[in-house]
Amino acid sequence: MIEKGVVNRYAKALAEIISREKDPEKVFDRIFVIVDALLHETSYRFFLNPSISKQDKFDRLSSFLEEIKLEDKYASFLLKVVKNNRFRVLQYLKKPTKEYLYRKLGIVEVDLTVPKKLTTETEKKFVKAFEKKSGKKVKLKVKVDKDIIGGAIARMGSLVIDGSIKTNILKIKEKLTGEL
Numbered sequence: 001m002i003e004k005g006v007v008n009r010y011a012k013a014l015a016e017i018i019s020r021e022k023d024p025e026k027v028f029d030r031i032f033v034i035v036d037a038l039l040h041e042t043s044y045r046f047f048l049n050p051s052i053s054k055q056d057k058f059d060r061l062s063s064f065l066e067e068i069k070l071e072d073k074y075a076s077f078l079l080k081v082v083k084n085n086r087f088r089v090l091q092y093l094k095k096p097t098k099e100y101l102y103r104k105l106g107i108v109e110v111d112l113t114v115p116k117k118l119t120t121e122t123e124k125k126f127v128k129a130f131e132k133k134s135g136k137k138v139k140l141k142v143k144v145d146k147d148i149i150g151g152a153i154a155r156m157g158s159l160v161i162d163g164s165i166k167t168n169i170l171k172i173k174e175k176l177t178g179e180l
Helices: 004-019 024-038 041-048 054-067 072-083 087-092 094-105 120-134 165-179
Strands: 107-114 137-144 153-156 159-162
Touching: 004 024, 004 072, 004 087, 004 094, 024 041, 024 072, 024 094, 041 054, 041 087, 054 072, 072 087, 087 094, 094 107, 107 120, 120 137, 120 153
Parallel strands: 107 137
Antiparallel strands: 107 153, 153 159
């Protein structure tokens, strides 16, 4: 198991590099398409095989990154991960890198659960409301869940706003049964 601190150091370094790009979110997506390819079962076994030398792993990764024409700074980052014998870090890197990157860019991700698909206009209203509340740019991730009946549940970092009808009904039920 990899230490969280090690993952966070790599994630922070990668987020710092990506944050300087003209379109950091696009670069983030490209990097993690490559990371996902490296984490494919065959590659994963190769890079974790202790009988294969570190140099062979480094050379294989280097030629792959040259072949796909990955920018030097990102190729260097991935090669350093392999050189430091930290290949396992890659499987835990995406989420913390995104969190550091968004923090650096002043973006907050909001998970919104609703009972039915929202119109574009309604999504924009939610984005505007959350931007006002957070003071940051909002990336809205909408999930449809018919079980919440009506209303919505929003998660913005550690803040949860539960305005679902189902929760309100449960609160009323609790009050009524508790008061009787």
